Amino acid sequence: MAQDTFSKEETLAMRRRLIGHSCRLFYSDDPVKIIRARGQYLYDEHGKRYLDCISNVQHVGHCHPSITEVAAAQMDLLNINTRFLHDNMVQYADRLAASLPDKLCIFYFVNSGSEANDLALRLAQQYTQHQDVIVLDHAYHGHLMSLIDISPYKFRKLSGQKEWVHVAPLPDTYRGLYREDHPNPGDAYADTVKDLIDEVHSKGRKISAFFAESLPSVGGQIIMPQGYSTKVAEYVHSAGGVFVADEVQTGFGRVGTHFWAFQLQGEGFCPDIVTMGKPMGNGHPLACVATTVEIAGAFTANGVEYFNTFGGNPVSCAIGLAVLDVIEKEDLRRNATKVGAHLKQLLTQLQTRHDIIGHSKNGKSTIRMKENISKNRLKEQDRICVSTDGPWENVVKFKPPMCFSIQDADLVVRCIDRIITGMCLHPHSDKACSSQVYSR
Template sequence: MAADQRPKADTLALRQRLISSSCRLFFPEDPVKIVRAQGQYMYDEQGAEYIDCISNVAHVGHCHPLVVQAAHEQNQVLNTNSRYLHDNIVDYAQRLSETLPEQLCVFYFLNSGSEANDLALRLARHYTGHQDVVVLDHAYHGHLSSLIDISPYKFRNLDGQKEWVHVAPLPDTYRGPYREDHPNPAMAYANEVKRVVSSAQEKGRKIAAFFAESLPSVGGQIIPPAGYFSQVADSREKTSSLTSSPWASPLATATLLPAWPQPSLWRGHLKPPALSTSTRGVGLFIGVDLIKDEATRTPATEEAAYLVSRLKENYVLLSTDGPGRNILKFKPPMCFSLDNARQVVAKLDAILTDMEEKVRSCETLRLQP
């Protein structure tokens, strides 16, 4: 049968296979086909409206009219590369510099986080004359080959770790080796970076850069302990070979918007023996860590997947992340309102209540007959 004569269902299945071969779909068992979006809402081909808790890339909301209009007007005038003089570039750099410390006064304009991180890596290597890179475990820095090579989140499932890549522990005070009861977790985790650097140098390796997200995302929305980055920066001074790139991935935060509901609102029904949680984050970038046991902090992987699937059925788009795929990852656009937050919390509460009443086993999520 010719491709254009295939039934619609077969064509959709083929498209899903082609897409999933190049990237991981949300809800792979029952993917959503989104055709348009506006503000904090996305719409499928049937017109159903979903609250978007995933797409932080659209920082000010999907299809913001001012952004759309500005892009439309600029495209009618000029859309070319930056190898020519233009006032807009200088004006934008000036406006940016006024929001930053005086030392940050040189700007490179790029079209993606991946391109920015690739350039940071190139600059560090050119400046130091060295090749090696120190990264944090579970980190993700972009889709370019150069960045997959320094992203444990990616390279462990692909070609493996290169000899010039050195991995330090994620500064996770909830599940890592140095936890909230440690007297100085910032120093302890910074010492781990120093240990990794020293070990590499003993083998004759020379470090060009230290890459770290300011709030590790796919690692589980981890907030490093206060003082961690300054402690790592001290090791740079002592080794004379370590440069840092603290903004290795874009991050959506919104500290001036209406406050996210207090963490206690997440815990209405998250209690043993079903589930327990740890909630963390900054602004609108929130991670809710679902665990099966408070003592062992075992990731509730199956439960998290089940919960996200149920939320999708209730028109809320959410994802999971972290090494155990058990962390509910909230990263909505900044126009996400307090009313939206209340709606999402209410749906979470209802679904978790239903899980407590009907689920016989948290491990298998079998429903009672």
């Protein structure tokens, strides 16, 4: 096992010399050097412990012994090109199928969420024989060129919007076109997609897919209004397109009440393609696309073989199976529901003590404020790691491992309470802007 041999300063200097500067670190002004982790905790080179509210990739907890044991055992036995027959892939696909609606029964294993979304785009375009894609404003779907093209969050900073990409309003009921006081924001936002489809058709173009995260992330941790996805799917299907649900960040029980975030839209809604990634392998690179027999059949019919050398290899699938086992055995969905409700209650209570808090939203743990909570303060003063998100980088987002506890939630809220109090006492200490706290 390699030992840590460099000081933090030496490691940082080497990184700056050897690694592309566009590969940014958390807390880039004063990055944290982490040398080990366990559960929901990170430890730096001095042994200081940090509460990890960033690593949704380590879904069931850092270095979970059940995961590491399975990974080591399978690595010691066999890891091989995925074009050899092996039980792990089919067993894992069967387990995934049991968590999804019946029609989502064909699987393609890949290595990352970006690969999954790129393949989903190919599947949609091959099946429909159309090119055009509708995405949500501020969306981000991955770092491949094909995905930069359908990610407003990225393409607006680069070469701009392609003629085959069409951007629908983000269905944000807090800051968007239709808000919580609207009688039916779900239908109203869905109608903006219908209007966009009509506009596309007026130009003589055809829709291949509507592509959206089930809970838009970079857009600001948006909870879709009820009925939105069902109505959008109706419009998209009528136009000959398919509905792609990006579950790369939100799948595998993170929403607690359901295994997949798209299921929050109700039993009547089922996407045509689902992509999954980050939490699947608990830190091991593992991702997948699930789709229907009809869409998979059209992809096969093009006569071009698809293979992925590493996607779905025996080690990856062994790890994926172990992750599903841990979610079930440790009842992590129930824990997410319980701790999430507790966190929401604590955050909502802050609203009664601080005028700075302007809004509390039902459903998820969301508090929106008139000032920005500094993630750097949480890191420096309390050794709590959180991230920021949203179009204005004013969303403080919690996405911890699923073993996050009631005690962890209590600690986080106490620290936020202290920071808000300090900001009220010293109102010029932070940049004034509307912000929110979001737990996922």
